[in-house]
Structure formats: C-alpha cells, structure tokens
Amino acid sequence: MVDFGFGLVPSSRINLDLFDKDKYRELVKIEPDARICMACGSCTAVCTAGKFVHTSLREAIEDILNAKNDKALESLQACQLCGKCSMVCPRGINTRHLILSINKVYSAK
Amino acid sequence: MKNNILIIGGGPAGLESASQLQRMGYNVILIEKSPKLGGHLAKWDRLFPDSVPADEVLGGLLRGAEGVKCFTDTDVRAINRLDKSYNVRLTNGITVLSDAVLVASGFDLFDAVKKEEYGYGVYDQVMTNADLEAYFKTGTDRRIENPGKIGFAHCVGSRDEKAGCRSCSKVCCATAVKQAIEMKQAFPNAEVFCFYMDLRLFGRHYEDIYLKAQKEYGVRFIRGRVAEVSENYDGTLLVKAEDTVAGKPLKVTLDLLVLMAGMRPSGVGKAIGDLLEMPVEEDGYFAVRSGIAASQRSPIPGIFLAGAATGPKTLPETLADARAAAMEVDRYLTEIFPDAKNYKQLVKERW
Numbered sequence: 001m002v003d004f005g006f007g008l009v010p011s012s013r014i015n016l017d018l019f020d021k022d023k024y025r026e027l028v029k030i031e032p033d034a035r036i037c038m039a040c041g042s043c044t045a046v047c048t049a050g051k052f053v054h055t056s057l058r059e060a061i062e063d064i065l066n067a068k069n070d071k072a073l074e075s076l077q078a079c080q081l082c083g084k085c086s087m088v089c090p091r092g093i094n095t096r097h098l099i100l101s102i103n104k105v106y107s108a109k
Numbered sequence: 110m111k112n113n114i115l116i117i118g119g120g121p122a123g124l125e126s127a128s129q130l131q132r133m134g135y136n137v138i139l140i141e142k143s144p145k146l147g148g149h150l151a152k153w154d155r156l157f158p159d160s161v162p163a164d165e166v167l168g169g170l171l172r173g174a175e176g177v178k179c180f181t182d183t184d185v186r187a188i189n190r191l192d193k194s195y196n197v198r199l200t201n202g203i204t205v206l207s208d209a210v211l212v213a214s215g216f217d218l219f220d221a222v223k224k225e226e227y228g229y230g231v232y233d234q235v236m237t238n239a240d241l242e243a244y245f246k247t248g249t250d251r252r253i254e255n256p257g258k259i260g261f262a263h264c265v266g267s268r269d270e271k272a273g274c275r276s277c278s279k280v281c282c283a284t285a286v287k288q289a290i291e292m293k294q295a296f297p298n299a300e301v302f303c304f305y306m307d308l309r310l311f312g313r314h315y316e317d318i319y320l321k322a323q324k325e326y327g328v329r330f331i332r333g334r335v336a337e338v339s340e341n342y343d344g345t346l347l348v349k350a351e352d353t354v355a356g357k358p359l360k361v362t363l364d365l366l367v368l369m370a371g372m373r374p375s376g377v378g379k380a381i382g383d384l385l386e387m388p389v390e391e392d393g394y395f396a397v398r399s400g401i402a403a404s405q406r407s408p409i410p411g412i413f414l415a416g417a418a419t420g421p422k423t424l425p426e427t428l429a430d431a432r433a434a435a436m437e438v439d440r441y442l443t444e445i446f447p448d449a450k451n452y453k454q455l456v457k458e459r460w
Contacts, residue, residue, distance in 0.1 A: 038268070040306045041351025045336035045358050059356055088226065088336050090269040 018067035023105055027064070031101040033093040037061045043085035043095055053078035057085055057095055060102060069106045076102060111136050112442050115197055115205050117381055118213035119179060120148025121170055121424060122416025122431045126211055128173030129435035135442070138205050139174070140183040142377050146171060148215050154245035156424060157280075157287040158314035166424070184377070188384045193452060195411065208446055209411050209438045210385070212395065213431065214378025216417040219266025219274065219370040227262065227368055232340040234363070237265075237370045238281065241288055256299055256364035259292050260348055261285045262335040263305040267371030276392050278371030279421040282309045285369050286322050293326040301328045302361065304335045304350050312423060333359065338366060372421040385412060394420045398460065405434035410456045411446075413438050 028034050044056040055078045063072035076099050086095040114130055116123045119141030127137045145151055153163040180201055189196040197205045221229040221237050229235045236252050244250040263285055267278040289301045310319050322328040333350035341347055345362050352359040374393035387407055388396040395418050398406035405413055415434035416427040445455045
C-alpha cells in the first residue's frame, strides 16, 4: 500500500483511518453538542487554566476527530471546571458537561 | 393599469422597486418611518468591493424614484384586508387603498452593547462598523486619533446562538476587509488585525480586496473569534482570542477595536409584519412562499417582499431582489388580481 511517506513521524501525522467510531458515537449520544463546535477558539482564549498549562477544549474536540484520543485528554487535564468557556461559546455549548463526558468516554479503556 | 401599490420602507430595496413599478405605470406610494430616504445606505461612506461612494449609488436610486409619492416620518397605523386589496391607514392621516403591498423593511444593525464582553459603550476605544463609516463620512470621531494598532472583530451578532443570531450576516467580512484597507490608507503606519472564524468572501471582486489587504496593506488575519476585551489604565484595549491556526491563546494591545455588527430583522418591520399577520421564520426574518422559486412573495396573497426583510443581503443582491419583486407584483396585478370571478381559484393555483 502507498504510504505517502506518512510512516516517518507518527506523532505529527493525522490518520483518519484510526478514528474510533464507536467511542465517538458513544460521546455524541450523551453529548450531541460535541458535533457543533465551529472551532472559533473563544474557549481556549479565556481559559483560566490555560494561563499556566496548555488547555484547550477546541483542540480536544479536534484531536478526537483526528484519532488522537490521548492528546485530547491531555488538553483537558488541567481544566478546573470554572465554566468561563461556557460563557463565551457562541454556539452555547455546555462546555463543562462536554469536558466531563469526554473524560468519561475516552478515559475508559 | 393604474393600481395603487404601497411600498413600506425607503431604503435601497424600496426605492429600486418603486422606480421599477412606476416605470411599469403603477401608482406607487412609498412610506419611510425615518425622516430621510436611503436607509443604511445614507449613513455609509464607501461600498465594498470597489469603494464606490455610497452617495453616488443613493443618488441614482433617488433619481430613479422621482415622481413616486414618498412620505417620510410615516408609519402604518392599521391595515385591513378587504376582498383582494388592503386598506392601509398611515400615521400622517392618509388612507391608501392598495392592491399590492411590498414590504421592504430592511434590517437593523445588531446592538453591539449586547455583547458585554466586548465593552461597546463601556470602553472608550471600542466602536462599531457603522461608527467607522460615520467617521469616514464626517472625518471626526473622538476615538480616532492616529491609532497605532487597530483590530476588527468579525461576527459580532452573527453566528452567535447565545446572542440569538445564528445566521451569517453576509456583508461584514467584505466590510471589514474594506474598512481595514481604508484605515491603512488613512493611517499607513498603523498595524491592522482582523479576527475571523471564516472569511466569507464569496462575491465577485471580494477575494481581490482580501488579497490586496494582505499583499499591499499588510493586514494581519488571525483565525480566532475575539473572546474578551478589557481596558488598560492608559485607555488602550487588551484583546484576547485564540490563534486557532497556531493553537495558542493570544493577546494584543490595541488603540482601537472595531466591532463588525451584523444584521438583525428590522424592529419597525416586525411591527408592520404583526399588523399584516405575516409569518416569520425562526431567524426572525419574514417567511417567503418558496425560498428558491418565489422568494419575493409572502405566504399571504398580495403581499410581496424585497431586500433584507427576508434575510441578510448585499446591496447588489438587494437591488436585484427589488427588481424581481417589481416583476412579481406586475405579474400578480395583471394575471391574478383583475379576474374577480376566478380570483380565489387563481390564487390557489398560482400564488
């Protein structure tokens, strides 16, 4: 099979063939709002934990879709559930709830 | 062919359809709630994408509508539907028996005060796109004094479920790019930043001004919505966003922030819609008979729509819509309206 050179640096590539459909289905079942993020970055910009440790809900959602589940969890590890992101989200996502659900679904092995 | 037609709204859509209908020989009565004809166009300085003076375009519209009975400072007091026509009582005491009503009530600019996190009306150096146009027109604004760093926040009151405005306002991206260029022309040493989520430069020449803004004027486009703004002690602004391309939170100190306020359904239009019992869609704009095949016809026979009353439109789209509405009115008044015997049946089949 042609690999387009993608085999060289696994950490910096996106391979959508590895996307975990079952887990994602499980996530959107309890959290349909996971689908409506438009990646505006407001959540990340206002994140209070983000001042100290790299934290980004926008990135976590993207990482999940890009088959990088562990990286997604890392991006949310420092979250203090302060809820500031939910105040600025233009799509009105219940971000705290979404963060908890992502942790629940993707932490389970 | 001397039917009365009432046009509600004296902006570009109302003026253009009035001019067309008058040419067709109809007796057109146009009412405008504010003291002046021209709508938002009268407050704008130059128009994207080619920076044509707004006055020039408005002048052409007004010349076209010469001879139309225009009542400014006039609203609708009451409307009765008779068999086929509408009996409309105006606030200036005049009553019009109109065979067709064309609603061209346009839009309101989103009230930027509602986005508290941006501080419009609280922080001195925050202004709106409309304020900036007023500055270009008059040359004065206390907020603008050789600004060194200028930001444009796209999507203020657009694509924002929380502010109750889901849809894209269509015109702000191109307006922001236009205004960014104009600010660079006025203040060549200024640094200009545009904060966007998606740049929707869909129209002819729009991509050209985007390219020009980057290449000739060095405008920085940052992909991330402005999340919050605060004011420093010296009056400058601290703006926060995420640079979503870099994947990092970003802050920048600005001397001026321009909010690209989007389009909302007209409040005055809504009141008239209530009198006419016109249905609106979830987005607050008037419903049409069919979004594709009959977008200038209201679901109510004899009532027509043009311009931003049916959703955000650019100016050329509005003018084309106004001409189309005039054709629709003519078709109704020649093919359906005169046939007293079969009117109901014809409406059922063809409206």
